[in-house]
Amino acid sequence: MTQYIYLTVVLPLAGFLINGLFGSKIKNEKVIGWIGSGAIGISFLIVLSAFFQTLGLPAEERQHIVSLFNWLSVGSLQVSIAYQVDQLSLTMALIVTGVGFVIHVYSIGYMHGDKSFWRFFAYLNLFIFAMMNLILADNFVLLFLGWEGVGLCSYLLIGFWYDRKFEKSTTSDAAKKAFVVNRIGDFGFLLGMFLIFLTFNTLNFNEVFARANAMHVSTTIYSFIALFLFIGATGKSAQIPLFVWLPDAMAGPTPVSALIHAATMVTAGVYMVARCSILFASAPAIMTVVAVIGLLTALFAATIGLVQNDIKKVLAYSTVSQLGYMFLAMGVGAFSAGIFHVMTHAFFKALLFLGAGSVIHGMHDQQDIQKYGGLKKEMPTTYKTFLIAAIAISGIPPLSGFFSKDEILWSAYANAGFIYWFIGVVTALLTAFYMFRLLNLTFEGKPRYDAHHVHPHESPKLMTVPLMILAVLSIVGGFIGIPEIFAGEHGNNFHGWLEPIFANAQIRLSHFGSHTHFEEILLMAISVIGAAASIYFARHIYLKNQSIAENTSAKFIGIYRLLLNKYFVDEAYDKAVVQPIFKVSESFLWKITDVKLIDGLVNGTASVIDVVSGKVRKLQTGVAQTYAVVMMLGIVAALFWIIYSL
Amino acid sequence: MIPIEYYLILSAFMFIAGVVGVLTRKNAIIVFMSIELMLNAANLSFVTFSSFLGNNIGQLFVFFVMTVAAAESAVGLAIIIALFRNKLTINIDEINILKW
Numbered sequence: 152m153t154q155y156i157y158l159t160v161v162l163p164l165a166g167f168l169i170n171g172l173f174g175s176k177i178k179n180e181k182v183i184g185w186i187g188s189g190a191i192g193i194s195f196l197i198v199l200s201a202f203f204q205t206l207g208l209p210a211e212e213r214q215h216i217v218s219l220f221n222w223l224s225v226g227s228l229q230v231s232i233a234y235q236v237d238q239l240s241l242t243m244a245l246i247v248t249g250v251g252f253v254i255h256v257y258s259i260g261y262m263h264g265d266k267s268f269w270r271f272f273a274y275l276n277l278f279i280f281a282m283m284n285l286i287l288a289d290n291f292v293l294l295f296l297g298w299e300g301v302g303l304c305s306y307l308l309i310g311f312w313y314d315r316k317f318e319k320s321t322t323s324d325a326a327k328k329a330f331v332v333n334r335i336g337d338f339g340f341l342l343g344m345f346l347i348f349l350t351f352n353t354l355n356f357n358e359v360f361a362r363a364n365a366m367h368v369s370t371t372i373y374s375f376i377a378l379f380l381f382i383g384a385t386g387k388s389a390q391i392p393l394f395v396w397l398p399d400a401m402a403g404p405t406p407v408s409a410l411i412h413a414a415t416m417v418t419a420g421v422y423m424v425a426r427c428s429i430l431f432a433s434a435p436a437i438m439t440v441v442a443v444i445g446l447l448t449a450l451f452a453a454t455i456g457l458v459q460n461d462i463k464k465v466l467a468y469s470t471v472s473q474l475g476y477m478f479l480a481m482g483v484g485a486f487s488a489g490i491f492h493v494m495t496h497a498f499f500k501a502l503l504f505l506g507a508g509s510v511i512h513g514m515h516d517q518q519d520i521q522k523y524g525g526l527k528k529e530m531p532t533t534y535k536t537f538l539i540a541a542i543a544i545s546g547i548p549p550l551s552g553f554f555s556k557d558e559i560l561w562s563a564y565a566n567a568g569f570i571y572w573f574i575g576v577v578t579a580l581l582t583a584f585y586m587f588r589l590l591n592l593t594f595e596g597k598p599r600y601d602a603h604h605v606h607p608h609e610s611p612k613l614m615t616v617p618l619m620i621l622a623v624l625s626i627v628g629g630f631i632g633i634p635e636i637f638a639g640e641h642g643n644n645f646h647g648w649l650e651p652i653f654a655n656a657q658i659r660l661s662h663f664g665s666h667t668h669f670e671e672i673l674l675m676a677i678s679v680i681g682a683a684a685s686i687y688f689a690r691h692i693y694l695k696n697q698s699i700a701e702n703t704s705a706k707f708i709g710i711y712r713l714l715l716n717k718y719f720v721d722e723a724y725d726k727a728v729v730q731p732i733f734k735v736s737e738s739f740l741w742k743i744t745d746v747k748l749i750d751g752l753v754n755g756t757a758s759v760i761d762v763v764s765g766k767v768r769k770l771q772t773g774v775a776q777t778y779a780v781v782m783m784l785g786i787v788a789a790l791f792w793i794i795y796s797l
Numbered sequence: 798m799i800p801i802e803y804y805l806i807l808s809a810f811m812f813i814a815g816v817v818g819v820l821t822r823k824n825a826i827i828v829f830m831s832i833e834l835m836l837n838a839a840n841l842s843f844v845t846f847s848s849f850l851g852n853n854i855g856q857l858f859v860f861f862v863m864t865v866a867a868a869e870s871a872v873g874l875a876i877i878i879a880l881f882r883n884k885l886t887i888n889i890d891e892i893n894i895l896k897w
Contacts (some may be wrong), residue, residue: 773896775889779820 152200153215153236159194159248160234160283166190166276174269184259187272191255191279195248202241210651213238216289216357223292227352235289235356239652242490243286243422246497250414251279253617257505258406260613261512271311271404278304282415286422291344291354294423298387299337301416306330308411309403317402325402332396336386343379347430350376360429364655368433376430377437380423381444388420388474390448395721397471401463405508408463413470413504414497421477421493425486428656432484438660442482442567446574449475451718453581457588458704458714461518462507465589469544470500472578476559479575484660485562487649491632492559495551498628499543502621506537509610509618510593514600520592524599529607532615534594536622541590543625545583545682551629557675558634558643564674565666576678583682587689595694636668804845812838825877825887829870836866 166187174183205213214237223230234240255275262271281300288294310326317325348354350372351362363373384390389397400412411417424431424441431438452471459465473496480489511518513530527534543550546557556579564572600607609615632645692699704711713719811834818831840859847855881887 773893
C-alpha cells in the first residue's frame with residue numbers, strides 16, 4: 152500500500168471539494184458528516200496498511216519516496232510533489248488520520264444543528280489535506296505548503312463562528328491573532344529555507360540531510376539555519392515568545408481545539424525539528440536554546456493553567472505546557488522521546504478536549520468551571536474518560552503519559568543536567584495539580600449551576616464512542632514505548648522503530664553520559680510520587696477544603712492576579728508591538744503616506760486637469776463667427792506655410 | 798481675348814466679399830448668401846481654368862458644385878426656418894448656446 156500513500160492526501164482533498172462545493176445543496180448532516188469522516192477513515196486504513204507493510208521490511212528498506220510529478224523547476228531549484236514514507240512520517244500520519252478520524256466522527260454529533268455544518272467538515276478535510284502534505288512531504292517547499300495550509304485552516308476554523316463574541320472581542324479577532332502570530336513564525340521558517348538552499352543548493356530532505364552529513368559547513372551557518380527553523384516552530388507550536396495565539400484559538404469549536412490546537416497542527420513544529428534533527432544536532436548552541444525555551448514554556452504555561460477558570464483555557468495552557476516538554480526532548484537530543492510524547496499527548500489531550508466539548512455541549516455552552524460541579528452523575532462516560540485522560544497527562548503509570556513524559560525527563564537529566572530535570576518535574580507536578588483541579592471542579596462536589604434552568608445530559612453515542620476509543624488509546628498507548636530498563640533485551644520498541652531516522656543526528660550529538668539504572672528508577676519514583684501527591688492535594692483542596700484555595704489566593708493576591716492575567720504577556724505585547732504598529736499605521740502610514748502622498752498624487756493630477764481645462768474651455772464661445780475667423784486664419788496660415796515651403 | 802488675370806482677380810474679389818460677409822454680418826440669411834458667393838467665386842475660377850487649359854473637367858466640377866450648393870441651400874434654409882420658429886430670431890450672435 153506504500154505506493155498508494157498519495158491517496159491519503161487526495162481523499163481529504165476530495166472530501167473538501169465535495170463538501171465545500173455541494174455541501175450547501177446536500178443539506179443532510181449524516182451524508183456530509185460521513186463523506187468528511189469517511190475520507191479520513193479510508194486514509195487511516197491506507198496509512199495503517201502502509202505501516203504494517205513497512206514494519207515487515209528490514210530496517211534499512213523502510214524508507215520510500217512516492218514521487219507524483221514535478222512541481223517547480225526554476226534554475227537549480229527542483230521541487231516535486233513527492234511523498235516520503237518512512238518511520239517518522241508514518242508515525243505522524245497514523246496519529247493525524249487516526250485521531251483525526253475519531254474527531255471527525257465526534258464532530259458529527261457535536262456540530263449537529265449548526266447552520267454551517269457542511270462548511271465545518273469542508274474545513275476539517277482541508278486541514279487534514281494540508282497536514283498530510285506537511286507530514287509526508289519529501290522537501291521543504293511541499294512541507295511549507297502544508298505548513299501554510301494548516302495555518303489557513305486554523306484561521307478559518309477559529310473564526311468558524313464568526314458572528315459570536317469571544318471574551319472582549321470577536322472570534323474573528325482571535326482568528327486574526329492566530330494567523331498574524333503564525334505569520335511571524337513562518338517568516339523565520341522561510342528565512343531558514345532560504346539559508347538551507349543557499350548552503351546546500353537543494354531543498355529536498357534526503358539531499359539536504361545527506362549533504363549536511365557529508366559536507367563541511369561552519370557551525371555558524373548551522374546555528375542560523377536551526378535558529379530560523381526554530382522560530383518557525385515557536386510560531387506553529389505555540390512556544391515562548393509566540394505562544395499567545397493558542398489560548399485565544401479556543402474561540403473555535405471544541406473539536407477544532409482537539410484536532411488542530413492539541414493533537415496535530417501544533418505538533419508540526421516538533422515534527423519539523425525532528426525531521427531536521429541533523430541540522431539541529433549540528434548547532435549545539437541552538438539545541439540548548441530549544442531545550443531552554445521548551446522548558447520555560449512548559450513551566451510558564453503550567454503556572455498560568457493553575458488559576459484559569461475557563462475549561463478550554465486550562466486545556467489550552469496545558470497544551471502549551473506539554474508542547475514545551477516536546478521541545479525540551481528535542482533540545483536534549485531525545486528526538487524519539489519527543490515524537491513519542493507527540494503521540495501520547497495526541498491521545499489524551501484530544502480526549503480531554505473532546506471531553507470538555509461534551510461537557511460544554513451538555514451545559515449549553517457554559518465554559519466557566521466555577522459554574523459546573525457534580526457532573527459525574529449526569530455524564531458518567533464523559534467523566535470516566537476524562538478521568539483516564541487526566542491520570543494519563545499527570546504521568547501515573549501505567550497510562551501512556553507516564554512513559555512518554557518520564558522518558559523526556561530522564562533524557563533531560565541524562566543529557567542536559569539536573570536543573571532541566573528538576574524544572575521538568577515541577578511542571579509535571581503543576582500539571583497533575585491543575586488537571587485534577589479542573590476534574591474536581593467540573594465533575595465532583597456539589598452542582599454550582601442553576602439546576603432549574605440548566606439540565607446537564609450525557610452526550611449522544613456519536614460523541615461518547617470517540618471518547619472511549621481515545622480513552623483506550625490513552626491507557627495502552629504507552630506500551631509501545633516501554634523504557635529499556637523494564638522491557639529488557641528488546642529495548643524500547645518505539646526507539647528501535649524511529650532510530651534510523653535520528654541515527655546521524657545522534658552521532659553528531661554523542662553526549663551520552665553513563666547513568667545507572669538506579670538513578671533512572673529513583674527519578675521515576677520521585678516524579679510519580681510527586682504527581683500522586685499533587686493529585687491528592689488537588690482533591691483535598693477543591694473537594695474538602697475549598698477555603699485553602701481561597702486563603703492562598705487571598706494571601707498571594709499579587710501572584711494570583713499575575714497568573715490569572717497570564718503574566719500580562721498579551722498586554723505587554725499589545726503595548727510593545729500592537730499599539731506602536733497601530734500608532735505608526737494611523738499617524739504615518741494612513742494620515743501621511745496614504746492620505747497625503749497617494750491620495751494627494753491622484754487628486755492632484757485630477758485637480759490640475761480640472762483647473763487647466765476650466766481655463767481652456769472658455770475658448771469655446773458658442774459664437775459661430777469667432778470659429779469662422781479662427782478657421783480662416785488657420786487656412787491662411789496653412790496656405791502661407793505651403794507656399795513658402797515649396 | 799480677355800487675359801486670364803481679369804477672371805481670377807474678379808473671382809478673388811468675389812471670394813473675399815463672401816468671406817467678409819460671413820465674418821461680419823449678423824443676419825443668418827446674409828451669411829448664407831455670402832457662402833453662396835464664395836462657392837460661385839470658386840466656380841468662376843474652375844470655368845476660367847477649364848476654358849484656358851482646354852480641359853472640360855473644370856466645367857463638370859462646376860455642375861457638381863452647383864448641385865451640392867442647391868442641396869445645401871435647401872437644408873440650410875430649412876434650418877434657418879426651424880431656428881426662427883423656436884427663437885424668433887435669425888441673428889447669429891443670439892444663437893450661441895452651444896458652448897461651455
